[in-house]
Amino acid sequence: MKKVLLDFSIPETKKGVHEYIAEEMGFPEYYGKNLDALYDELTSITEPTAIGFFMPVSELDDIDFDLMLYLDKVKEVFKDAELVNPEIAVIFGDITDNMEFPEEDGEEDYFLDDQDIPYHE
Secondary structure, three states, X not given: OEEEEEEOOOOOOHHHHHHHHHHHXXXXXXXXXXXXXXXXXXXXXXXXXXXXXXXXXXXXXXXXXXXXXXXXXXXXXXXXXXXXXXXXXXXXXXXHXXXXXXXXXXXXXXXXXXXXXXXXX
16 A cells, blocks of 8 residues: 655645645656646546645744645545545544544544543642
């Protein structure tokens, strides 16, 4: 299984995001460096591939909001591609973005109960 970790605190521009993804994922030279081309490449992966997707964590003053909005779109492309391509599994740094995380109240809770966590005073 191929494993790829994508740390999106590294690229500083939209173009840089696509250059970084292309390099880390091993996309071909003809990769179009846009969201449609990203989807096409992700859905054409034919070997089992685990992809770790980590958004930047920084102080609010340091965040480029346009880049963050774009990274949200990139994240959605990864989610959409994961739904149609059984060869890829995307693991997002924010647990609530992962497919298996319960979204509605009343669903199974994957976290430990308080009684299972040792408490020391």
